[in-house]
Amino acid sequence: MLLIKNGRVVDPAGRTDAALDVLLDGERIAQVSANVSAPGAEIFDAKGLVVAPGFIDLHCHLREPGQELSETIETGTRAAARGGFTAVCCMPNTQPVNDSASVTRGIVERAAAGSVRVWPIGAASLGSKGEALAEIASMKDAGIVAVSDDGKPIATARLMRQVMDYCRALDLPVIDHCEDPTLIAGGVMREGPTSVKLGLKGIPAQSETICAGRDVELAALTGARFHIAHMSTLGSLEYVRFAKRAGMRVTCEVTPHHFTLTDEDVHYNTNYKMNPPLASRADREALIQGLADGSVDAIATDHAPHHPASKDVEFDRAPFGVMGFETALGLGLSELVRPGKISLMRLVELFTTGPARVLGLERKIEAGEPADLTIFSTEHEWTYRAAESPSKSRNTPFDGRAFRGAAMATIVGGRVVYRRQAAASAS
Amino acid sequence: MLDRLQHLLGIEGLTREQITFILDQSKPFQEFQRHPLKKLATLRGKTVALAFFEPSTRTRISFATAAARLGADTMNLQAESSSLKKGESLLDTVRTLEAMRPDGIVIRHSSSGAPQFVAERLEIPVLNAGDGAHEHPTQGLLDALTIRDRKGKLDGWNVTILGDILHSRVARSNMHLLGKFGAKFTLCGPAMWVPRELECLAPNVRRVARIEEALDGADIVMVLRVQTERIHEPALAAEEYILQYQLTEERLQLARPDALVLHPGPIIRGLEIDSVVADGPQSGILEQVTNGLAVRMALLYHLVGGAPADAPHPAKERSNAAD
Numbered sequence: 001m002l003l004i005k006n007g008r009v010v011d012p013a014g015r016t017d018a019a020l021d022v023l024l025d026g027e028r029i030a031q032v033s034a035n036v037s038a039p040g041a042e043i044f045d046a047k048g049l050v051v052a053p054g055f056i057d058l059h060c061h062l063r064e065p066g067q068e069l070s071e072t073i074e075t076g077t078r079a080a081a082r083g084g085f086t087a088v089c090c091m092p093n094t095q096p097v098n099d100s101a102s103v104t105r106g107i108v109e110r111a112a113a114g115s116v117r118v119w120p121i122g123a124a125s126l127g128s129k130g131e132a133l134a135e136i137a138s139m140k141d142a143g144i145v146a147v148s149d150d151g152k153p154i155a156t157a158r159l160m161r162q163v164m165d166y167c168r169a170l171d172l173p174v175i176d177h178c179e180d181p182t183l184i185a186g187g188v189m190r191e192g193p194t195s196v197k198l199g200l201k202g203i204p205a206q207s208e209t210i211c212a213g214r215d216v217e218l219a220a221l222t223g224a225r226f227h228i229a230h231m232s233t234l235g236s237l238e239y240v241r242f243a244k245r246a247g248m249r250v251t252c253e254v255t256p257h258h259f260t261l262t263d264e265d266v267h268y269n270t271n272y273k274m275n276p277p278l279a280s281r282a283d284r285e286a287l288i289q290g291l292a293d294g295s296v297d298a299i300a301t302d303h304a305p306h307h308p309a310s311k312d313v314e315f316d317r318a319p320f321g322v323m324g325f326e327t328a329l330g331l332g333l334s335e336l337v338r339p340g341k342i343s344l345m346r347l348v349e350l351f352t353t354g355p356a357r358v359l360g361l362e363r364k365i366e367a368g369e370p371a372d373l374t375i376f377s378t379e380h381e382w383t384y385r386a387a388e389s390p391s392k393s394r395n396t397p398f399d400g401r402a403f404r405g406a407a408m409a410t411i412v413g414g415r416v417v418y419r420r421q422a423a424a425s426a427s
Numbered sequence: 428m429l430d431r432l433q434h435l436l437g438i439e440g441l442t443r444e445q446i447t448f449i450l451d452q453s454k455p456f457q458e459f460q461r462h463p464l465k466k467l468a469t470l471r472g473k474t475v476a477l478a479f480f481e482p483s484t485r486t487r488i489s490f491a492t493a494a495a496r497l498g499a500d501t502m503n504l505q506a507e508s509s510s511l512k513k514g515e516s517l518l519d520t521v522r523t524l525e526a527m528r529p530d531g532i533v534i535r536h537s538s539s540g541a542p543q544f545v546a547e548r549l550e551i552p553v554l555n556a557g558d559g560a561h562e563h564p565t566q567g568l569l570d571a572l573t574i575r576d577r578k579g580k581l582d583g584w585n586v587t588i589l590g591d592i593l594h595s596r597v598a599r600s601n602m603h604l605l606g607k608f609g610a611k612f613t614l615c616g617p618a619m620w621v622p623r624e625l626e627c628l629a630p631n632v633r634r635v636a637r638i639e640e641a642l643d644g645a646d647i648v649m650v651l652r653v654q655t656e657r658i659h660e661p662a663l664a665a666e667e668y669i670l671q672y673q674l675t676e677e678r679l680q681l682a683r684p685d686a687l688v689l690h691p692g693p694i695i696r697g698l699e700i701d702s703v704v705a706d707g708p709q710s711g712i713l714e715q716v717t718n719g720l721a722v723r724m725a726l727l728y729h730l731v732g733g734a735p736a737d738a739p740h741p742a743k744e745r746s747n748a749a750d
Binding site: 191192193195196197198199200201268309312313314315316317 | 439516517518536538539540541543544558559560561562593596599622624625627628
């Protein structure tokens, strides 16, 4: 038994924000109320800390199987635990691609030794090649929570329609990396004044928006649950708003780097290169507005580790992607909550009940629920050092950044899988 | 002024004073090119690495000649024959060069930002000889020297740039440079190569669709090469380009009578420029080439030689000695 005492429970499911104790018994929550006493229970003093439902990351790359130089399930989930995540959804663009039940089972088996829960996302098409449907129903039996050909868009409207039809019947969300490849045409950053000044090939915002529009139309046609991955433009957001108003089951996520940085920050630094690329200031403002007004359902990291040597190259030759687990909460606090853009409750929602709903799950701090909790401080001051990350990669634009607020303990199934040393805190 | 300049990565970060200083320092080297014995001992014992990761003839020869005339030795790396073909990374290649202890490195690369990437990782001065579609700072400086010579000053000209501006590092360096000297720019070319964002490169930029309108009142006309190797989108038919955008003698009449015509080379006669114009009295094309030597000598002298800004000029000393 573990008794979390003196904490401030923030639970978006019941709009709870109160001083409550939480008693965990094995893998479940046993009791939530003021002044719980449980003789013999181990005590976790959460004084001054927020006790939230366990954070869920809808979008990450754990690189296993096949790209273990960059990350493994073991190292990636340790980094996730440090960021406060209790469950992470790993994209299928591994080697081999997670497009069959056997690959899914391999990931699930390996994940048993990981620090946090791993919920695999299956490929939509075989090999994510955009030709034939992957073994979606079999993968669902093996444990996938959604399908996506992330890294590339689902190539044609015809295939997307088939995927959506098939997944509607299976009640699986379809996640698309929205992008019109013919408009990207070798682009490496968002098209705009900065790309023109730097002489880097630009990717127009419309390459995302056109595909988002197509997919929303197909979601209307099929009635499927459709989710836009790492949404980065106002245009896509408007399609989501349209779909939500129409009562469609359309959702979307935004990454911390897209609500924190813009294309103006690039300066040929490959740690600022990801796809979709950093957006314009206006798009960033729109995304923050969407996070605030409820149009955006989740913050997802798109944690995309790349081996250091692969990023230590010319900008246009570097792979797309940046790490994200360990800095997501700190950026949410510093970029969204502290400037007054959103409430703390809303931030917690974007990390917990929001992503849970996308997956058709509930997330709440209540007796009988799984004992997955994220305990964080809004005040703890620390500096992110990529070199100290448990991840195998170092590709972050936030190395050396000072943060206020951090996950202090991550609890998965009643087990404390990460605890931050408070000694480092500037008290 | 130039003492604080460790590398030459682009024109964008230079001040008016730094640019003027470089041009002033180039001046005696210009005279020097006419001397029968074109060899100084100024950089004797120094080595300049010429790392050309992208094919180049004129810029490479110009830098090599500039180094030779200053007395420096050169190490040559050419894309076609280098270990890059064997998959070596840029970082490993330049570190290997650096291990041979050159005193400076001149880099040409097809990736925008590659010289900055190298400068952040090596201890020696880096001179950008053209990076992707980003900058070609020595071209900007030699164009400025040509303009200052032919027009008497650098400030306040109406500058018309013709062609594929989006993919042109020459256009960017020139816009950064002349923009600091109050130029009014008129950009003209096929619209997909002249995006609105180019207006952010300098304070006073307009875009026009018709070459006739673009040339009206121009003091300087810069003709760009059509960069077929950098164009990913379907290319324009050559006939359409010639008909709509070629700088002809007739069209040049619309510019100021004393307008100066520049082209960074290599020119494709009969495509972007008519031979009569290229070889005509208003053309500064061959002076640009000679001035390129002078500018590159000045830069190597200061960046590789580490000469203080107020040191007596080596080419002047030499002329005095010869008198």
